[in-house]
Amino acid sequence: MARTDARYREAYNTLLDYCGRLQVGGAVPSESELADVAGVSRTVVRRCLARLEETGIISWNGRHKRLLKRPANDDRLELLGDRTAAEDLEQRFLEWVLRFDVPADTPLSVAELSRMFSVPQHELKEFLAGLSRFGLVARRPRGGWMLRGFTKEFAVELSDFRKVLELNAVRIATDAPVGHPIWTTLSELRHAHLDLKSRIKTDFHEFSKLDERFHEAINSVVSNRFIAEFQKVISLIFHYHFLWDKADEQERNAAAIEEHLAIIDALEARDPDGAAKAAEKHLRTSKTTLLSSLRYHELG
Amino acid sequence: MARTDARYREAYNTLLDYCGRLQVGGAVPSESELADVAGVSRTVVRRCLARLEETGIISWNGRHKRLLKRPANDDRLELLGDRTAAEDLEQRFLEWVLRFDVPADTPLSVAELSRMFSVPQHELKEFLAGLSRFGLVARRPRGGWMLRGFTKEFAVELSDFRKVLELNAVRIATDAPVGHPIWTTLSELRHAHLDLKSRIKTDFHEFSKLDERFHEAINSVVSNRFIAEFQKVISLIFHYHFLWDKADEQERNAAAIEEHLAIIDALEARDPDGAAKAAEKHLRTSKTTLLSSLRYHELG
DNA sequence: TCAAATGTTTTTAATAATATCAATCATCGA
DNA sequence: TCGATGATTGATATTATTAAAAACATTTGA
DSSP states (O other), X not given: OOSOOHHHHHHHHHHHHHHHXXXXXXXOOOHHHHHHXXXXXXXXXXHHHHHHHHTTSEEEETTEEEEOSOOOGGGSOOOOOOOOTTTTHHHHHHHHHHHTTOOTTEEEOHHHHHHHTTOOHHHHHHHHHHHHTTTSEEEOTTSOEXXXXXXXXXXXXXXXXXXXXXXXXXXXXXTXXXXXXHHHHXXXXXXXXXXXXXXXXXXXXXXXXXXXXXXXXXXXXXXXXXXXXXXXXXXXXXXXXXXXXXXXXXXXXXXXXXXXXXXXXXXHTTOHHHHHHHXXXXXXXXXXXXXXHHHHHHHO | OOSOOHHHHHHHHHHHHHHHTSOTTSBOOOHHHHHHHHTSOHHHHHHHHHHHHHTTSEEEETTEEEEOSOOOGGGSOOOOOOOSXXXXXXXXXXXXXXXTTOOTTEEEOXXXXXXXXXXXXXXXXXXXXXXXXXXXXXEOTTSOEEEOOOOHHHHHHHHHHHHHHHHHHHHHHHTOOTTOHHHHHHHHHHHHHHHHHHTHHHHGGGHHHHHHHHHHHHHTTOOOHHHHHHHHHHHHHHHHHHHHOOTTHHHHHHHHHHHHHXXXXXXXXXXXXXXXXXXXXXXXXXXXXXXXXXXXXXXX
C-alpha cells in the first residue's frame, strides 16, 4: 500500500450527504460538479460514484446517473483519525532533547525517533534536514544523523545571535509610531510584571511564561521571515533552560522582572540608547543563566 | 531493487587490489582486518569474499582463506559513476532560480527537479525542507512545494537581515586584537580595491567577485554557526542580483569601491561609529541596487 | 582457557515500488 | 458545438524492500 485513502473517504461521506439532499429518482449532477462540491479531483469523485453504484444508492451509466434510494447513516465510511501526530513535532523533539538532556554528538536514529514520536520516517527526515539549517543536528558521514547538541559553544553562539536579533528589535521598537500595537502590549506587560512582582515570593515560577510573552512582544515589531523562524527555536530553548536551573530561582526572577521593567521604561520614554543599554544588560544576565544551567547539568 | 550496492562494488575492487599485493597461495587476513582495509562493515566484506570465492580468486572455508590466483583487471566490478551530482545542490538550485528568474509562487515538482539536477527525490525533499526554514520555499496545502521567490518583500527582509548581521560583524571587527588575521586580509583587500579602482574603466565586471570577498572577510570575524549558515545564502543571492543589473554597472561598482574603502579606513582606525556609519551607507546602497534590479526584471 | 575470528540475527538508512490523487487530452452525445 | 465522460499521464505520499551496519552468539586454535 502507499498513501492513505482518507481523502476519498471524506469525499464519499460528503457526497453521501449531498445525495441525501437530492430527490430520490432524480438525476445526479455531473462529475465535475460533484468534484466542486467535495473539493476533490474528478478521479476521486469517480471512485466514490463507483462505490455509490456498487452499494445500490445510485445507478450509473455513462452520463446517466440517478439516485435510487436515500443513503442511510451506516453507509458512511469510517475515517481513520490520528491526523495530529506530526503537528508539533518541533516542539516535541526539542522538549525531548532538553528534558532528557540528550548529550551532544548523540547519534539519532530516524527509525527510533519515528516510533517515539509516531511520525513517518520521511517526515522525520525532512524535519531533521530543516533543523540542520540551524546547526542543531548534522548528517553523519555514512548516513544517519547526530545531535550537535547543547554544548557551551552552542549556548554562547545562540545567546550572541539572540542578542543581535533582539537589540535590533529594541531599536526598531523605539521608532514605532504612537498607534502601533506594541505600546498597548507593553502597557499590559508592565502591569503583569508589577502584579507578579508583588507576589513574587510565592508565584515566582510564573515568570518563565511572562518572560516568553515579553520577548515575543519585543520581537513582534520586526516583520521578517528569517528572524521569525529563528525566534521560535530560540525562545523554546531559553524557556526550557530556565525551567532547568532551579538554583536561586526566586531571586533570579525578581531581578529579571526589574530588568524587563527597565526596558519597558526606556521604550515608553522613546529612549533608544537607554533601551539598548537595558536590553543589553538583561541579555547578558540571560546568557549567564543559560551557561550556568549548562554547567549545573554537566556537574549533575 | 532498493538501495544501490555501490558501496559493495567499491569495496570489492579495493579488496581485489589488496589481494593483488598478497602472495599467491598465501593466507588472506581476517574479515575484520579486511573490513578495516576497505573501510566498510564485515557484512560487505563477506559479500565480497563470497564473490571472490565464486570467481575462484580465493578459497574460503571458515577461517581458512587462501589466495588461489592473482586477480586480473577484468575481475573488477564496474561502479556506476555519477557520484558527485548531489554535491552542490544548493548552489545549483539557487543558480537556476536566479538565472532563469523563476517567478514567485511557482509550483516546484520534486520529480522534475530530481531529473533536472540528477539527484534522488528524497534528497531533494530534504533540501527543500531545509530551504523552507529560510522562507525561500513553502509546502503547498495538498502536497508539493512552491517557490516563495524573490519578491520585493523578500528582498527587503533579506537586506534588513543582512544589515543586522553585518553591522554586528563590523562592530566585532573593530574590537579584534592586533594579531587577528582580519587585519592582514583587510590590508590585502585595500590593495585589491585600489588596484581595481585604477583600471575600473575596463575591468569593472571584476568587482562582483571582489565584493563577495570583502563581505566574506567582514563576516569571518563572527564565528557563529547560525550566522554562517545564512551568510552562504545571502551572499549567493546578492551576487547573482548584481550580475543581473547591467544598468550603470561601471558607476555603481566605482562607487561601491569607495564605500568599501571607507569601511576599511574606519576599521583600521578602530573607529566603531565611523565603521558602522560607513557600513550602513554601503548596505543601504546594496539594498537599493537589489530592489532596482528586481524592478528591472519585473518590467523586462 | 580465552581472545580473536567467524557465524547469526537484528536494526537502520537508502531507495525502489506503488496506491492515491490531479491534470490533461481525446472522444462522445444531446 | 459545448459540456460531460473516458482514458492517459504524471505527480506526490507512503509502504516495501534491500544493502549495510551493528549487535550478539559461537567457535577455534594458540
